[in-house]
Amino acid sequence: MGVFGGTFDPVHQGHLCTVASVRQQLDLAHVLFVPAARPRLRSVPTASATHRLEMLKRALASEPSFDVNDLELGRDGPSTTVLTLEALQYDYQETPICFILGIDAFLGLPQWHRWTELLGLAHFVVMSRPGMVLPVERPTWWVRAETTDLSIVHQRRAGSIVMVEVPPMDVAASNIRERLRAGDDISRSVPKSVIDYITEHRLYGFDF
Numbered sequence: 001m002g003v004f005g006g007t008f009d010p011v012h013q014g015h016l017c018t019v020a021s022v023r024q025q026l027d028l029a030h031v032l033f034v035p036a037a038r039p040r041l042r043s044v045p046t047a048s049a050t051h052r053l054e055m056l057k058r059a060l061a062s063e064p065s066f067d068v069n070d071l072e073l074g075r076d077g078p079s080t081t082v083l084t085l086e087a088l089q090y091d092y093q094e095t096p097i098c099f100i101l102g103i104d105a106f107l108g109l110p111q112w113h114r115w116t117e118l119l120g121l122a123h124f125v126v127m128s129r130p131g132m133v134l135p136v137e138r139p140t141w142w143v144r145a146e147t148t149d150l151s152i153v154h155q156r157r158a159g160s161i162v163m164v165e166v167p168p169m170d171v172a173a174s175n176i177r178e179r180l181r182a183g184d185d186i187s188r189s190v191p192k193s194v195i196d197y198i199t200e201h202r203l204y205g206f207d208f
């Protein structure tokens with residue numbers, strides 16, 4: 001099972017196309033998209049949790065192997081991946097979990113809450129992202145866990161780091177919010193169902 005955490009403020013094609021590629025390359029049965037209520041290391045999201053959740057539901061409605069899980073939204077305090085993975089491990093018992101994230105997010109891993117426990121709870125599947133390069137020297141914890149054998153995620157419950165090349169999607173939520181404020185077209189970067197929701201609820205300063 002894949003688990004894809006994010007702010008999704010809003011969800012965009014950079015999330016959807018890259019995770020679809022990971023799902024295919026790793027042969028994952030399904031992927032849970034887990035929106036963060038209040039990320040610990042980032043500023044407060046622009047859209048409310050309710051709106052971000054609803055946009056995700058609309059974006060994933062036609063994708064049978066993608067689901068939304070709102071467990072972080074019902075929790076008090078900042079959202080932390082370690083608590084999410086503990087809860088999912090409890091719920092899904094023997095199913096190996098692949099936590100999917102972009103290389104930009106992965107490079108900040110040592111700042112995450114209880115980060116040294118994370119690899120004990122899941123595999124980390126790290127997606128390429130335009131403009132991001134890998135460090136020349138990788139720390140020992142990374143080198144020890146990294147493998148090019150993608151089948152490992154079906155054989156072991158947790159503990160591996162897998163780097164995956166995904167189609168380059170030069171799109172970011174922050175850029176979409178800026179383009180919306182400027183009244184620019186976002187139809188190539190965001191699913192129509194999500195644009196309709198943004199328009200309907202006048203999110204991100206969208207004015208027409």
Ligand code: ATP
Nearest residue numbers: 005006007008014101102105129169171172173174
């Ligand atoms: P922002 O621009 O506000 O920082 P974002 O577009 O990075 O937002 P998030 O919801 O913060 O979106 O990202 C969730 C996860 O998706 C992160 O692990 C991030 O690295 C990954 N991600 C987002 N966009 C892409 C992309 N275009 N290519 C690869 N990974 C991506």
